[in-house]
Amino acid sequence: MNDLxxxxxxxxxxxxxxxxxxxTINYRKNIGGTVRxxxxxxxxxxxxxxxxxxxxxxxxxxxxxxxxCSLYRVAGKxxxxxxxxxxxxxxxxxxxxxxxxxAFGFKYNESVNPVNPCDIIP
Numbered sequence: 635m636n637d638l639x640x641x642x643x644x645x646x647x648x649x650x651x652x653x654x655x656x657x658t659i660n661y662r663k664n665i666g667g668t669v670r671x672x673x674x675x676x677x678x679x680x681x682x683x684x685x686x687x688x689x690x691x692x693x694x695x696x697x698x699x700x701x702x703c704s705l706y707r708v709a710g711k712x713x714x715x716x717x718x719x720x721x722x723x724x725x726x727x728x729x730x731x732x733x734x735x736x737a738f739g740f741k742y743n744e745s746v747n748p749v750n751p752c753d754i755i756p
Contacts, residue, residue, distance in 0.1 A: 639710055640709065640711075641707060641728070642690060642710065642722075642725070643689055643690070643694070643708065643731070644689075645698065645703045646661050650663060653699050661706045661727050662704065665728070665730060666727065671686050678714040679714070680719065680721045685721030685722055687720070687721060688708055688720055688725060689718055690718070690720075691718075692738055694718040701745055705730070708725040710723075
């Protein structure tokens, strides 16, 4: 990892495919490698297809995805940023985060499989 690169978090579909680009970027298949935006253009526009999005904290990253999801620790140098999301030309996919309860700070597995209280027999 380059000294200028920092750690960020990226949320994707449960199968590793990016929520926004669909079948273009698969983070799970690229663990240990680098993913690049297909249509990078300057100046980079944060909320567009010209950058890959990631956030400093897992819960911030979840705000730009949805449940169910998978979570990845990534590294890169942002080319554009906002208060809680960053845009990248490319990201190194370091690892998949498997303990989503700890990463998000809530019971992720329960949120994915909710129980209808009306179905509980007292």
